[in-house]
Amino acid sequence: MTAALLVQSAVIGLSIGSIYILMALGLTLMFGMMHIINFAHGAVYMLGAFAIYYVYFQWGAPYFAAFVLAMLLLGAFGYLVERSIYRPIKGGVEPTLVALLALTTLLQAAGYPVFGTLDKHVPPVFSGTRNVLGVMISVERLMIIPIAGALVVGLYLFINKTRIGAAMRAIEQDKEAAALQGVNVNVINGLAFAVGFALAAAAGALMAPIFKLDPMMGEQPLLKAFIIIILGGLGSIPGAILGGLILGLIDSIVATALGAEPAFLLSFVFIILVLLWRPTGLFGHAL
Amino acid sequence: MPSNARAATVFVAVVALLIALPFVGGDYYIYLFALVFINVILAASLRPSLTCGQLNIGHSAFMCIGAYTSALLAKNLGVPFEISLLCGALLAAVVGLAIGYPSLRLRGVYFAMVTVAFVEAIRLIASIWVPLTRGNAGLSVPKPSLLGMTLATRTSQYYLALVLMLIVLVILYKLERSRLGLVWKSIGMAENLAQSLGVDIANHKLLAFTLGCFFAGVGGAFYAHFIRFLFPPEFGFLLATNILVYNFVGGRGHFAGPVVGAVFLSLLSEPFRGSPYETIFFSIVMLLTILFLPGGLITLPGKLAGLRRWRPTSGTYAPPASA
Numbered sequence: 123m124t125a126a127l128l129v130q131s132a133v134i135g136l137s138i139g140s141i142y143i144l145m146a147l148g149l150t151l152m153f154g155m156m157h158i159i160n161f162a163h164g165a166v167y168m169l170g171a172f173a174i175y176y177v178y179f180q181w182g183a184p185y186f187a188a189f190v191l192a193m194l195l196l197g198a199f200g201y202l203v204e205r206s207i208y209r210p211i212k213g214g215v216e217p218t219l220v221a222l223l224a225l226t227t228l229l230q231a232a233g234y235p236v237f238g239t240l241d242k243h244v245p246p247v248f249s250g251t252r253n254v255l256g257v258m259i260s261v262e263r264l265m266i267i268p269i270a271g272a273l274v275v276g277l278y279l280f281i282n283k284t285r286i287g288a289a290m291r292a293i294e295q296d297k298e299a300a301a302l303q304g305v306n307v308n309v310i311n312g313l314a315f316a317v318g319f320a321l322a323a324a325a326g327a328l329m330a331p332i333f334k335l336d337p338m339m340g341e342q343p344l345l346k347a348f349i350i351i352i353l354g355g356l357g358s359i360p361g362a363i364l365g366g367l368i369l370g371l372i373d374s375i376v377a378t379a380l381g382a383e384p385a386f387l388l389s390f391v392f393i394i395l396v397l398l399w400r401p402t403g404l405f406g407h408a409l
Numbered sequence: 410m411p412s413n414a415r416a417a418t419v420f421v422a423v424v425a426l427l428i429a430l431p432f433v434g435g436d437y438y439i440y441l442f443a444l445v446f447i448n449v450i451l452a453a454s455l456r457p458s459l460t461c462g463q464l465n466i467g468h469s470a471f472m473c474i475g476a477y478t479s480a481l482l483a484k485n486l487g488v489p490f491e492i493s494l495l496c497g498a499l500l501a502a503v504v505g506l507a508i509g510y511p512s513l514r515l516r517g518v519y520f521a522m523v524t525v526a527f528v529e530a531i532r533l534i535a536s537i538w539v540p541l542t543r544g545n546a547g548l549s550v551p552k553p554s555l556l557g558m559t560l561a562t563r564t565s566q567y568y569l570a571l572v573l574m575l576i577v578l579v580i581l582y583k584l585e586r587s588r589l590g591l592v593w594k595s596i597g598m599a600e601n602l603a604q605s606l607g608v609d610i611a612n613h614k615l616l617a618f619t620l621g622c623f624f625a626g627v628g629g630a631f632y633a634h635f636i637r638f639l640f641p642p643e644f645g646f647l648l649a650t651n652i653l654v655y656n657f658v659g660g661r662g663h664f665a666g667p668v669v670g671a672v673f674l675s676l677l678s679e680p681f682r683g684s685p686y687e688t689i690f691f692s693i694v695m696l697l698t699i700l701f702l703p704g705g706l707i708t709l710p711g712k713l714a715g716l717r718r719w720r721p722t723s724g725t726y727a728p729p730a731s732a
Binding site (some may be wrong): 153157158159161207210211214215216217219220221223224225227228230231232233234235341345348349351352356383384386387390393394397398401402 | 462464466508511512514515516517518519521522523525526527529530533534536537646647650653654657685686687688689691692693695696699700703
């Protein structure tokens with residue numbers, strides 16, 4: 123592998139890693155508060171990408187308007203899922219996980235009759251290439267990094283500087299105590315669903331112009347996000363960011379050298395080793 | 410809940426009907442019910458793990474291991490079906506042990522996520538190891554044999570499936586009724602309490618999971634020689650979810666739950682098998698069951714009787730979720 127190829131894979135890994143981070147952050151936030159894993163995250167990513175396809179490409183809205191609309195719509199959908207699935211099950215972890223699995227397969231399968239069986243493509247939003255350390259990288263991929271970075275910073279400020287964020291942290295530490303202090307646990311959980319779904323939608327919306335669109339497109343990013351949060355430790359936001367960067371780089375460099383399938387198998391072996399060596403991940407809390 | 414004698418009568422009657430089926434039904438029903446038997450084996454083999462409160466969303470991976478092992482041994486080395494089936498099941502169990510050991514010591518969701526990723530890992534191995542598995546071109550598999558005789562007709566394969574299913578069900582039922590089954594149940598109901606009473610939680614979970622993998626391997630091995638064509642994408646996430654759905658829709662509170670779930674869903678989804686509508690149907694039934702009938706179909710007769718007689722139904726056991 124030449125130096126140029128290495129730089130190119132690293133930059134692309136950084137942009138893919140940013141997408142993984144957006145996915146993993148929502149998962150880890152929801153896990154921290156509700157101890158559930160949102161299996162529907164991949165399907166929401168897919169819906170975010172299709173929202174771009176219809177709103178931006180078919181109906182001609184500006185890309186950023188379509189982007190914000192996708193986040194808002196799917197955020198509202200997240201709130202609705204909390205209200206209609208998570209809340210009625212009353213915290214039973216297993217039934218909730220299975221219900222979210224069923225929601226995933228429903229959204230994926232319904233995608234075929236609704237969106238059609240042919241792969242869809244969204245034309246590039248940002249054209250041209252830019253010289254990065256002597257390698258040409260498409261602006262399309264480069265732009266993912268600052269947009270995802272802005273969303274991560276926004277999430278950080280939201281969780282650490284706002285009252286709602288404080289309520290989320292309170293629920294994460296002790297749900298009952300938070301409720302006794304006047305935190306409306308149901309509404310805040312609903313907002314966590316909304317934030318998680320909106321971030322997954324953003325990830326899908328960023329990838330829409332780069333990959334082909336089909337109803338199953340969310341599975342790979344979901345699996346990658348699982349690997350990241352196992353690596354970084356469930357419930358840990360710094361862990362998700364670091365895990366996302368590590369996996370993005372491994373993924374891109376190994377995939378360039380050996381192909382995408384060995385890259386996935388390698389990352390799977392990697393998490394099994396991490397679980398053997400450090401069961402709670404790099405930043406995980408004690409169980 | 411029916412008494413033991415009533416349950417035994419129902420069991421004998423159903424088995425008698427299934428034995429009689431090839432004499433009344435045509436080839437289509439023989440084929441369809443053999444597929445249902447495979448689904449029953451898969452659903453029932455997930456139950457020990459679920460009883461311990463472990464959400465295994467990767468059961469199709471172990472079925473896949475059993476299927477490919479048995480198929481390749483029979484095809485390339487001419488190993489008899491009885492032996493190749495056992496080898497497939499054993500390999501599935503060994504791999505299950507290797508995956509379960511690091512992930513079962515942790516909280517349930519870690520295990521659930523590892524199993525999901527494992528489905529993808531196995532599917533990829535089957536797709537890219539082309540010299541061995543022929544990858545996505547698919548692998549043709551010889552017919553099953555028994556004591557050196559090839560079972561060429563669908564009817565003979567049907568009876569083989571029926572016998573295999575009954576053996577698996579009897580073993581799993583005996584296990585559930587044994588001391589071991591009680592320990593599993595205690596882990597599922599109150600993990601910390603069980604541990605405080607001296608139960609070795611991690612090893613019991615690992616045993617339940619490994620046994621489940623073994624029987625998934627049995628189901629997979631028979632599937633390979635019955636369908637006679639293996640195609641890696643068939644063993645994906647969707648199949649694993651379906652196996653889980655059989656258990657939840659049927660009901661987790663009773664041994665018959667996964668059996669009822671597998672039969673009910675396999676037969677009802679038959680008109681749209683293989684199309685997206687099958688998955689849509691499964692998902693909607695699943696969501697409705699969890700939201701409105703949390704104990705599964707198995708609790709439905711009790712609930713209906715309770716409504717008619719206007720008295721609360723006596724407690725049907727449903728394992729609580731473990732945190």
